[in-house]
Amino acid sequence: MTIPILEVRDLKKYYAASAPFFHRGERPVVRAVDGVSFTIPEGETFGLIGESGCGKTTTVRTLLGLEKVTSGTIRFAGEEVQDADQAGWRRYRSSVQAVFQDPYSSLSPRMRVWEIIAEPLITAGKMSKADIKTRVAELLEVVGLPNDAGERFPHEFSGGQRQRVAIARGLSPQPRLLILDEPVSALDVSIRAQILNLLQALQDKFGLSYLLISHDLDIVAHMCRNIAVMYLGRIVETGTVAQVRDNPQHPYAQALFSAVLPPHPDKIKPRIRLTGPQPSPLNPPSGCRFRTRCPVVQPICAEIEPALEQTRAGSRAACLFAPRASQEEIDR
Amino acid sequence: MGRYILKRLWRALITLIVISMLIFVIARVTGDPIAYLAPEDASEQELAQVRARLGLDKPIYVQYAFYVGDALRGDFGNSLRYNRPAFEMVLQRLPATIQLSLIAFIVSTILGIMMGVLAALRRDTWIDGALRLLAVLGQSAPSFWIGILAIMIFGVHLQWLPTSGRMGPEYLILPSLTLALFSMASVMRLTRSAMLETQTQEYVKFLRAKGVPESQIIFKHMLRNALVPVLAVLGIQLSHLVGGTVIIEIVFNWPGVGRLMVEALLNSDLPLIQAGVMLIAISVVLVNLLVDLSYGLVDPRIRIE
Amino acid sequence: MTDTNAQPVIRVEDLYVSLRRRRDGATIRAVNGVNFSVGRGRTLGIVGESGCGKSTAAMALVRLLPKSAEVRGAIHFDGRDLATESQGALRRIRGRKIAMIFQDPMVALDPLFTVGDQLAEPLREHLDLDGEALHARQVELLQAVGISSPETRLKQYPHQMSGGMLQRIVGAIAIACNPELLIADEPTTALDPTAQAGYLELLERLSETYGLALIVVTHDMGVVSRICHDVMVMYAGQTVEYGPVRAIFDQPRHPYTQALLASIPHAVEPGACLPTIEGQPPDLAALPPGCPFAARCPKVVDRCRTEAPPPVEFAGGQRALCWRADER
Numbered sequence: 025m026t027i028p029i030l031e032v033r034d035l036k037k038y039y040a041a042s043a044p045f046f047h048r049g050e051r052p053v054v055r056a057v058d059g060v061s062f063t064i065p066e067g068e069t070f071g072l073i074g075e076s077g078c079g080k081t082t083t084v085r086t087l088l089g090l091e092k093v094t095s096g097t098i099r100f101a102g103e104e105v106q107d108a109d110q111a112g113w114r115r116y117r118s119s120v121q122a123v124f125q126d127p128y129s130s131l132s133p134r135m136r137v138w139e140i141i142a143e144p145l146i147t148a149g150k151m152s153k154a155d156i157k158t159r160v161a162e163l164l165e166v167v168g169l170p171n172d173a174g175e176r177f178p179h180e181f182s183g184g185q186r187q188r189v190a191i192a193r194g195l196s197p198q199p200r201l202l203i204l205d206e207p208v209s210a211l212d213v214s215i216r217a218q219i220l221n222l223l224q225a226l227q228d229k230f231g232l233s234y235l236l237i238s239h240d241l242d243i244v245a246h247m248c249r250n251i252a253v254m255y256l257g258r259i260v261e262t263g264t265v266a267q268v269r270d271n272p273q274h275p276y277a278q279a280l281f282s283a284v285l286p287p288h289p290d291k292i293k294p295r296i297r298l299t300g301p302q303p304s305p306l307n308p309p310s311g312c313r314f315r316t317r318c319p320v321v322q323p324i325c326a327e328i329e330p331a332l333e334q335t336r337a338g339s340r341a342a343c344l345f346a347p348r349a350s351q352e353e354i355d356r
Numbered sequence: 357m358g359r360y361i362l363k364r365l366w367r368a369l370i371t372l373i374v375i376s377m378l379i380f381v382i383a384r385v386t387g388d389p390i391a392y393l394a395p396e397d398a399s400e401q402e403l404a405q406v407r408a409r410l411g412l413d414k415p416i417y418v419q420y421a422f423y424v425g426d427a428l429r430g431d432f433g434n435s436l437r438y439n440r441p442a443f444e445m446v447l448q449r450l451p452a453t454i455q456l457s458l459i460a461f462i463v464s465t466i467l468g469i470m471m472g473v474l475a476a477l478r479r480d481t482w483i484d485g486a487l488r489l490l491a492v493l494g495q496s497a498p499s500f501w502i503g504i505l506a507i508m509i510f511g512v513h514l515q516w517l518p519t520s521g522r523m524g525p526e527y528l529i530l531p532s533l534t535l536a537l538f539s540m541a542s543v544m545r546l547t548r549s550a551m552l553e554t555q556t557q558e559y560v561k562f563l564r565a566k567g568v569p570e571s572q573i574i575f576k577h578m579l580r581n582a583l584v585p586v587l588a589v590l591g592i593q594l595s596h597l598v599g600g601t602v603i604i605e606i607v608f609n610w611p612g613v614g615r616l617m618v619e620a621l622l623n624s625d626l627p628l629i630q631a632g633v634m635l636i637a638i639s640v641v642l643v644n645l646l647v648d649l650s651y652g653l654v655d656p657r658i659r660i661e
Numbered sequence: 662m663t664d665t666n667a668q669p670v671i672r673v674e675d676l677y678v679s680l681r682r683r684r685d686g687a688t689i690r691a692v693n694g695v696n697f698s699v700g701r702g703r704t705l706g707i708v709g710e711s712g713c714g715k716s717t718a719a720m721a722l723v724r725l726l727p728k729s730a731e732v733r734g735a736i737h738f739d740g741r742d743l744a745t746e747s748q749g750a751l752r753r754i755r756g757r758k759i760a761m762i763f764q765d766p767m768v769a770l771d772p773l774f775t776v777g778d779q780l781a782e783p784l785r786e787h788l789d790l791d792g793e794a795l796h797a798r799q800v801e802l803l804q805a806v807g808i809s810s811p812e813t814r815l816k817q818y819p820h821q822m823s824g825g826m827l828q829r830i831v832g833a834i835a836i837a838c839n840p841e842l843l844i845a846d847e848p849t850t851a852l853d854p855t856a857q858a859g860y861l862e863l864l865e866r867l868s869e870t871y872g873l874a875l876i877v878v879t880h881d882m883g884v885v886s887r888i889c890h891d892v893m894v895m896y897a898g899q900t901v902e903y904g905p906v907r908a909i910f911d912q913p914r915h916p917y918t919q920a921l922l923a924s925i926p927h928a929v930e931p932g933a934c935l936p937t938i939e940g941q942p943p944d945l946a947a948l949p950p951g952c953p954f955a956a957r958c959p960k961v962v963d964r965c966r967t968e969a970p971p972p973v974e975f976a977g978g979q980r981a982l983c984w985r986a987d988e989r
């Protein structure tokens with residue numbers, strides 16, 4: 025067995041919610057990520073999808089060290105990193121880069137585009153000035169920006185062009201794992217296709233691994249081998265794309281995939297409606313977190329918190345009523 | 357917020373300790389005070405006696421421990437020159453310096469911010485040009501030169517304002533304005549560029565799209581955002597100001613700690629120097645702490661960790 | 662739904678916008694002749710390549726452009742021409758009669774003020790709401806856009822929200838004063854499919870009950886097919902194709918529209934290469950003569966490079982800007 029590039033076990037991230045300054049008693053906490061585990065094999069793309077506000081970006085921020093982990097472990101290429109020493113952490117951070125969903129705030133407005141792209145190279149301090157210049161020119165070409173774009177400032181670009189700058193910067197230190205949090209949601213269809221093709225070409229060429237977060241399930245299905253569906257800080261179903269998309273077992277995953285809009289007015293199907301408000305991560309429902317909006321909820325769901333179990337359809341789902349796989353099916 | 361405050365307090369304490377060490381070490385390695393104190397024809401033996409009396413013959417870390425213990429009790433020893441408690445002497449002069457630098461600080465901050473906002477709103481007009489020219493002058497002209505110029509114009513020529521001493525409020529005007537000029541210029545430039553930067557922000561456009569009145573956009577939203585980077589440097593500005601008082605106090609014959617320090621330096625009056633620098637350092641650290649805390653009030657991203 | 666643009670809410674004629682590039686003072690011709698109208702209860706989708714001037718055109722409608730921008734053409738709204746209206750008069754229209762949802766929700770809100778503060782501003786300004794009534798309306802709006810525990814969320818700052826929440830809050834601010842026209846620039850990019858579906862239904866409901874006219878700028882053909890009646894396809898600042906949504910999907914006339922529809926990943930098998938449009942869009946500071954798409958067009962003929970194509974009209978109100986639009 026080869027060592028996976030990233031292994032996340034039981035990751036939790038709680039925020040202190042804002043409370044009055046002199047607050048007595050227990051402070052309320054936002055359970056943004058509440059026990060998430062997944063594994064990304066080297067050279068593969070792993071998709072993380074789920075409801076807006078379910079903790080995807082928070083997961084990414086903890087992986088990048090932008091937030092302190094509340095508990096759980098992160099293993100990169102077999103090495104535990106969340107408590108690593110400075111050198112270990114620096115090594116890890118240079119092999120993991122991220123591209124975020126907002127192309128405005130992630131780019132410093134005072135830096136020229138080439139400086140933005142070269143920044144990780146300059147801080148690493150391993151390349152000569154001329155080499156950096158050629159590498160930046162290469163990267164601009166790779167993401168489809170004109171050559172003179174390097175001399176401009178981010179605000180002179182449209183939203184989509186800015187996102188290409190962000191991708192170029194993410195690629196510049198030649199990371200092993202690239203975290204893509206909504207990397208193409210600001211791009212038009214054609215450039216989106218270019219970027220996705222580009223990402224796949226880079227993967228084939230350099231064996232890059234990706235953690236892809238997107239609300240566009242078509243894109244996720246196109247890019248990923250394995251995916252995980254999150255709901256309110258937890259993974260509720262995970263498996264291969266084919267398993268989860270074509271035959272989702274968890275009622276939330278079913279609702280999610282039924283709401284995907286096809287790109288033609290004639291193909292729109294009725295969706296599974298979720299009733300009731302989205303519960304808050306401040307005090308998640310007892311038992312199954314989805315029970316307050318679940319179309320097939322039973323009284324028992326309030327009492328037992330379901331764990332991820334192998335289903336007959338092949339995926340693993342956290343629902344008491346998903347058809348379980350028998351022992352021999354699991355062995356197979 | 358509680359943790360933020362604790363962190364700042366801790367940092368302030370560390371800063372003070374480091375400063376006290378620096379003051380102590382620097383004072384000990386620059387010149388031998390005995391040479392000034394003892395009569396010129398004193399014998400080696402007599403010199404050793406004086407050293408022993410002042411504790412200058414002990415190992416340096418012992419001297420430091422004594423020094424800290426005494427300092428905590430407000431005892432920096434007697435001034436070698438005047439033979440009076442150094443702490444008391446400095447304390448006597450401190451109000452004058454605090455008055456001068458505090459007024460200069462307030463004036464430079466308020467005027468600097470107002471001028472910065474004005475320059476940004478009137479970008480590329482003659483007002484902007486004039487203000488920026490003023491800023492360049494304020495930052496590049498040495499303050500003693502400005503001080504002397506001010507004395508010549510307002511004191512000697514126009515005879516509007518007194519130029520020497522500290523007898524009433526009108527005596528404050530020239531020295532505090534002269535002192536304020538430099539940091540006013542930097543606050544203004546920073547405010548101007550921060551305001552210009554917020555102008556291009558999406559949320560400002562979105563506020564316009566909501567139909568919020570322009571005055572509210574400028575003074576409620578843009579100004580508060582522009583203040584974030586400005587507040588960050590106010591602490592540094594204050595240190596500049598306090599450093600600047602030395603020259604201003606000499607030029608305007610202002611009876612403050614700065615002038616006392618210069619005298620003390622010329623005399624190698626160690627206890628006096630130590631007491632003076634320490635007290636100034638404490639006040640600077642305290643004001644810095646206040647600035648840091650106000651930073652947390654303005655920016656929720658710092659307040660809520 | 663059939664009594665189309667009897668009395669359009671907004672009618673835009675020959676809109677041109679040029680921007681000044683600060684770096685070299687060059688003139689960017691971001692919008693070059695855009696025509697459309699949106700009636701009560703109707704929804705227009707604007708699609709097109711990144712950087713083709715969609716957001717600029719949207720901003721131009723309420724004149725929220727940099728000072729150096731030049732706007733030509735007519736923007737008929739509410740019996741006046743917004744292109745010539747004073748900024749003071751526009752301020753009273755903005756947020757009240759014409760509301761906007763900005764493209765990037767992460768930066769649309771002031772980081773130093775709570776969500777509640779920023780939601781209250783238009784309500785105070787335009788509707789004079791205060792106290793209890795204001796609070797009730799704030800809560801109602803957050804609930805309408807599907808945000809749970811609105812009381813807590815109102816007291817939070819933007820950095821404490823997820824991208825999708827911010828986007829819905831920006832939407833809540835936009836619909837706060839029941840506008841007549843809503844210009845939504847990529848309103849659902851940060852929403853998951855279920856939240857997106859709920860949100861689009863809300864917009865549709867507003868449109869059907871209050872006759873809200875809606876302009877949606879988007880890259881998502883799913884959104885277009887779900888809520889739009891008409892589509893405008895832009896390329897290099899021009900309306901290259903315009904028409905009812907079904908016609909555009911079934912019979913795209915302009916080669917750019919055809920290429921655009923072909924590059925959706927939906928139709929392609931996983932992992933395979935997605936079709937793209939080769940080449941780069943033209944520099945808006947130096948537009949070529951003739952058709953701006955000519956350099957990348959698979960159907961290009963000599964004429965395209967020298968002469969600008971005229972609009973060709975088709976049945977059902979579809980029109981395209983192409984020399985070869987009526988060839989099949």
Ligand SMILES: Nc1ncnc2c1ncn2[C@@H]1O[C@H](COP(=O)(O)OP(=O)(O)OP(=O)(O)O)[C@@H](O)[C@H]1O
Binds near residue numbers: 041075081083823
């Ligand atoms: N700094 C913070 N303080 C308090 N709560 C936070 C903070 N950051 C995020 N949260 C909360 O954590 C939860 C998860 O947010 P997160 O940004 O991870 O969601 P997401 O899955 O990325 O959503 P989206 O798809 O909308 O981007 C939300 O309820 C959010 O309000």
Ligand SMILES: Nc1ncnc2c1ncn2[C@@H]1O[C@H](COP(=O)(O)OP(=O)(O)OP(=O)(O)O)[C@@H](O)[C@H]1O
Binds near residue numbers: 716
């Ligand atoms: N303030 C500005 N100064 C100079 N050029 C600008 C400015 N704003 C936008 N542009 C240019 O104008 C053109 C149109 O930009 P616009 O933001 O309208 O594109 P868009 O169609 O909305 O793209 P996207 O889909 O990526 O959001 C782009 O080429 C952009 O580089």
Ligand SMILES: [Mg+2]
Binds near residue numbers: 080081082823824825
């Ligand atoms: Mg997110």
Ligand SMILES: [Mg+2]
Binds near residue numbers: 183716764
């Ligand atoms: Mg745009």
